Amino acid sequence: MSTLYALLPLTTLLVCLLVLKYPAVRAGALSILVAMVCAFFFFGMDVYGLSIAVGKGLSLAVYVLLIIWSAIFLYHTVFEFGAIDVINKNIVIFLKDPFIQFLLLSWLFASVLQGIAGFGVPVIIVVPILIHLGFDPLKSVAAVLLGHSWSVSFGSMGSSFFTIFLVTGLDQQSIGYAMVLFDLVAMLATGVAVAFLYGGFPAVKKALYYILPTAAVMVAVMTLVVYLNLVSLVGLMGALSGFVTMYLLYRLKEKPEKVTTLYKSELTLLDALLPYIVIIVLSLLFPILSLDQYHLAFKFPEYTTALGYFVKAEEAYSKIKLFGHPAPIILVSAVLAMFRYGCIGVFTKQKLKAVAQKTATKSINTSITLFFLISMALVMMDSGMTSTLAGSVAAFTGNVYPLAAPFFGVLGSFITGSNTNSNVIFGKFQVSVAESLAVNPYIMAGLQSIAGSIGVALGPTTILMAASASGLTGKEAGIYGKVLKPVLLTALALGIINFLLLSVLKVNIGG
């Protein structure tokens, strides 16, 4: 019975979004209410426990919202001052074929950005570029969400990769090899999904010429980087090698004319790209400078529910690093860009006012929804609902568990909107199940991380960022409609490979 109660908040969210087609804010409000009621009446969580869980949820939401607000501010800055127009026109000069623009930007360029910044930044940067190139907003959002999802686990300078290693306590390099193996499946599936979104099966056929060799190169490069133990760079190097490979394949096949002149308005291409260059430079620079001592973090006490579920105390929860969190980096890049635009003479106070107003209008709805959804995730986690749910499925599936395992990774990302959090919730659990089934734990850990990676495409936070970046706020149900099937199919493919490796071939790595 407790499993059914644990399912209620998620069922409410899914039914509200996918069946009743409610806007995300309304679905989120109903889901947090159901989660609080279930936690209080059926999982022994009193008001003190709810204060801690909701408090943690709101502090995590603040962390994410700072990124969303700053990224939307940056987007409106480059839009109002004409930089995005210069970028788009130059993309068209380099890549004449709209199909190549669509595939290269959503599958690989977004993944390069994920390798550096992550935290939804690729979605907020690439979706508007695609829309301004003339692609349908809904297709653009779905393509970027799906296209970059393979790179999330190794992205953000390796934050999810570090987490799966920390929570499982297994050898990091061995997990890395297993992750690269599963990432090959995710790369191929997401590349095909993007092509299918563009033009159905004919587009998929055309895309295979690019996807297969590009994926092969990326896997080879990522394996090498894991071998060299450059953990933070696996995602970035993999995506960069893929980007270069696909562009070379395009030049080889289409033989476009040599680009002799770049488009420029008052701004040159370099001026237009300045904020993005600053983001890349600062994202690479700050980790080297080791300035982690400058941060804001929240402290939460330990708690045990009346049913005995223990939640450990948090000394530095939702740590916002002044030199490391994406928001300050994005804001600095926007300010530097404005300074440069001021030097050129395109900066006006009216434009700045418009940027601020548009940012506030666009962000408010997303912010409230995020508060509700993230606090729902924390109430579920801290009351023991999530672990009840996981334990029941593991007991129910038994030896065919490896087939069902990726759905936990996806579920974790769907609930929390984060691959890292999915690994925190389910990483140790997946490895424990693997050990109880006497199958290889490294493969299971690798699978968890990559399944969490593709599940980010369904994460409410990512979907909300994408909706606000594309003007589709309130139409989140339509976005879910486009991305749900490809994510579930990819998870199924990962499950089949996992089942073959663990239960049929009994493959052993690591240790």
Place this chain on the structure above:
Amino acid sequence: MGKVFSDKKLAFVMILIVFALLYASVSLQIPTLGYVGVIGYAVIALLQSIKL
């Protein structure tokens, strides 16, 4: 009246106040603030979930 309750800016500010109350409650060990915060948060969610 309905418009006031469904106003997004007001809801946003109210949630931030709830956050301050909850954090003060757990860090300063004042349970009453926690009660007020949790009930307040449930009321905000309820008002956002019904179409006013």
